[in-house]
Amino acid sequence: MPLSDIQVRNLKPREKPYKASDFEGLFVLVKTNGSKLWQLKYRINGKERLFSIGVYPDVSLAQARKAKEAARANLAAGIDPSEAKQEEKRLRLEAKGQTFEKIGTAFLAKQRKEGKSAATLSKTEYHLKLANRDFGIKPITEITAPMILKTLRTVEAKGNYETAHRLRARIGSIFRYAVASGIAETDPTYALRDALIRPTRVHRAAIIEPKALGRLLLEIDGFDGQAGTRIALKLLAILAQRPAKSGTPYGMNLTLKSGFGRSQRPR
Structure with a gap:
């Protein structure tokens, strides 16, 4: 006959351990x-x-039956x-050892192997320091979007809007990286993409000095986003110009003596 919760609660100890059966082996x-x-x-x-x-009453009769099923x-x-x-249990213990700080260190090591620039590595280290201060010791699977937003708000409160956005991207x-490694299942920062104050964009003066252009190209080399974006930035830096000269690169006249660019009439 199945047990009731009152029966389980009223079971008293005896001189020797004994069993009180429910049903189907429980x-x-x-x-x-x-x-x-x-x-x-x-x-x-x-x-x-x-x-x-499990131990009663931590595990109730209803919970024990569900575990049995x-x-x-x-x-x-x-x-x-x-x-x-x-x-x-093994997977749970293993996940607890995979802290955000540990995964971040592995990500930084990956960047070094990929030959990222010193500037990029320095920025990654700086962003990891900001994040680790708040949730570095937590298992990465236990970190939620509200936890990350709290860290980002701390940076944002100082007026560092651009840094807050870059920190969200780095996290x-x-x-x-953790998802690709089979450690985490989702990226909680995706839900925060519209949660931060957008920094005011300041238009910069055109770069006309060769050395300054060289520094810009080096900065683009250190960009750690998609390869297509990096190539596009390089092309933009080299080929972009003012609207008044947008007809052809550097205002070149492509109407050549050979007749290229000139309307041709059939003879």
Whole structure:
């Protein structure tokens, strides 16, 4: 006969441990010290085994029955529920060791191997320092969008709007690296893309000095976004010009003696 919650609550210890059965192999083991442990008796590969579910009242009767159903579903699929529980525990402990700081360090090492510029590496280190201060020791799978937003708001409150946006992008890069590595499942920074104050864009004067152009190209080399964007920035720096001269690069006249660019009439 199935147990009721009142029956389980009123079970008293005896001189020796004893079992009070529910149904389908589920029972509560009452120990001599009064503790009550939910267990499931099952058979797999011809052998009888015990699956420990949890201690009453931390695990209620309803919860114990739900765990029993999950274990029976595993058995139906040929999976030993005790081994499945151990694997889940192992993965949980492994995930706790994968902190944001640890993943960030691995991401920085990846950038070094890729030959990123000193400027890019310095910026990554700076952004990691800002993020690690608040949630570096937390497992990356436990970091939420509100946690990240709190850090970004601290930077934003100082008027560093551009830094806050760049920090969000850097944290997102680390999460995407974790997703690609099979450590995390999502990038929570995606939900924050419209949460920050947008900095006012200041139009810069045209670069007309060769050395300044060289410095710009070096900065573009250090850009760690998509390769297509980096190439486009280089082309823009070399070919862009004022609207008055936008007809051809550097105002060149392409109407050549050969007749290129001149309207031709058939003879």
